[in-house]
Amino acid sequence: MDLIQFFGRFHVLVLHLPIGILLLVALIEIHTTLFQKERAKLLNQVWFWGAVSAIFACILGYMLSLGGGYNENAVFIHKSFGISVAVTAIICTLLFSYKKNVGKLLTSALVSLQLFLLFATGHYGANMTHGETYLVEHAPNFVRTIAGFEPHKAPRPAITQIDQADIYLDIVQPILKANCVSCHNDSKAKGQLNLANIEGIKKGGKIEHTLGDGKLSNSELYKRITLDEHDKKFMPAEGKTPLTDTQVKTIAWWIKAGAPMSGTLQASTLSKEDKKALSQTLGLAPADNAWPLAKRTEVPGEVIGQLQKQEFLVKTIASKINYLDVDYSSNLQAISDDAISALVSAKDYIAYLNLINSQITQEQIAEISQLPNLLRLRLNKTPVSDEGIRSLQTLPNLEYLNLFGTQISDSSLRTLTEFPSLKQVYVGQTGVTQTAISEIVAIKPDLQVFALSNKLAEFQESTKQALGKETKKAAK
Incomplete structure (x- = not known):
């Protein structure tokens, strides 16, 4: 055969x-x-x-x-x-x-x-x-x-809160339709399994326990979508795009919940991990490793021109990510107020900002706090003090902050724990003590604090980025 x-x-x-x-x-x-x-x-x-x-x-x-x-x-x-x-x-x-x-x-x-x-x-x-x-x-x-087919059904209302979502219609059915129904439908039911409608799902296929009895170990569906992609029993088969990690987690939650075919979600009953996966599936939260900022149209040429006029090096983050990476580190002169004004004028478009050795003042630092989409900020070897760090606390999306060789103390480290999105901070060759670092890590374990030398810190960062890229390639 x-x-x-x-x-x-x-x-x-x-x-x-x-x-x-x-x-x-x-x-x-x-x-x-x-x-x-x-x-x-x-x-x-x-x-x-x-x-x-x-x-x-x-x-x-x-x-x-x-x-x-x-x-x-x-x-x-x-x-x-x-x-x-x-x-x-x-x-x-x-x-x-x-x-x-x-x-x-x-x-x-x-x-x-x-x-x-x-x-x-x-x-x-x-x-x-x-x-x-x-x-x-x-x-x-x-x-x-x-052609003899029913008209399109009216689109379901947009989900703005997780408690509004219908378990089957808004969460499970879209995943099955996108990944499974092409091989498991009324006309083509591989393994005698039809996932195109509720009746077919309940009936199951030729292998018993398609969904299981609330246990992942008994679910043939879960086993197939989590096999090694090179396994001949892996689903979706025939080289089709596998389910994402978030989709797999969502199907796992559904199976453990007894595979309900109706009813709305109850956020209060969900674990933190399940709530995150379901929110990502519904588009209410960004996917892991996804670009965290809202999509926008192309950056206007005049915005880039004004920044270049102030001797910034400017480039877009990526071909489909219309945000700017702005760099002043190659300049030998102190950054001017006009240059800071140009940054503020382009505030909606700047995601990465490099101000190493810029001799930026405390007043200018306060101006930088107006950049709402800033994700990464490098202030290495600048006269930034505790006062300047307090003025940056209003940055809503800042995830990375490099303060190597600045004038901050333990007081700044306590302030950094109150930054809403901060994930990584470098404090090598500053007044920050190891005791304060240990205390802060205990209070906020999600915040990574690095007190390494500048070269070692940059090497660690570049290595982590390279490994991340290789991991993404392997995942593809």
């Missing part, structure tokens, strides 16, 4: 040959007939190879169907049309090769029949693979009505 399935899967490759060949020769025959052109004998050879490729596509398609997992009626219809394509191609090959003068009426009839059969075969093949609604999934309602 494995060998038959090996050859059968070549059906999806070979089927494009008869489609292309027979479609082309049919259109040429129509053109020749309508415009009374001289018919080239080469068309007989084209019909022949179209017929041969159609025969092979039929054989391979039959072998593929033996693997099961498809609706029997859908297979029968697709198979019937496919065989009809091959038979019609054979008839055309023999007729045009051995009969010198084929009437226009007969030619038109055969060619039209061939085109109809090609499109019908392709249509029912697509239905088997992607479901009956694949072609009209994004069609306007009047097209769906003409």
Whole structure:
């Protein structure tokens, strides 16, 4: 059976040959007939190879169907049309090769029949693979009505709070539709499992305990989506995009909750980890390692121009992240008030700011506190004091702060614990003591405090970033 399935899967490759060949020769025959052109004998050879490729596509398609997992009626219809394509191609090959003068009426009839059969075969093949609604999934309602399908349902109201979410309709169904339904639907139920509707989910597949009894260890669905991607039983199969970590956690929560098919979420009953995963699934919280700021349009050229005029080095963070990385570290002169004003004017666009050796004053530091989207700030080797750190406390999104070689003391470290988003701070060669660091880490364990030398700190940071990139590549 494995060998038959090996050859059968070549059906999806070979089927494009008869489609292309027979479609082309049919259109040429129509053109020749309508415009009374001289018919080239080469068309007989084209019909022949179209017929041969159609025969092979039929054989391979039959072998593929033996693997099961498809609706029997859908297979029968697709198979019937496919065989009809091959038979019609054979008839055309023999007729045009051995009969010198084929009437226009007969030619038109055969060619039209061939085109109809090609499109019908392709249509029912697509239905088997992607479901009956694949072609009209994004069609306007009047097209769906003409085709005999129900109009699109009105979109569900946007979820703004986690307690508003319907467990199945807003959380589980979108995950299954995006990752599973293409292989587990009414027409194509791999493993006899249909995940396109509630009835199919409850029925399960040929393997018992599709959802389990509230235990992940008993759930075949959970096992399949958490296998190694190279395992032949891993789902989604056939190279499709795996579920994200957040989606896996969401499905795990659903299974442990007894796989409810109705009802709204109760945030008060969720653990911190489950609430985070479900919030990310609903789009109410950013995904792990996602860009934390709101998406915005392209940065205006005049904003970049004004910063460059003040001798800042300016670049965008990434091609699809329209925020700026602004650097003043290459300048040997103290930063001017005009340069600070330029930063404030561009405050909505600046995410990274490097002011190493800028000789920035306490008054200028207070101006920097107006940058609402600032994520990373480097103040290494500047005369920043405890007073300046207190003025930065209002930065809502600041995650990284480098204060190496500044004039801060233990007082600043206590202030830093009150920064709303701060995750990493470097305090090497400052007045901060190790005792204060230990106390702060005990109070706020999520805050990483580094008291390393500047070079070692930068090496550690660059190494961490490199490992993060490699981890992301491996995850892809």
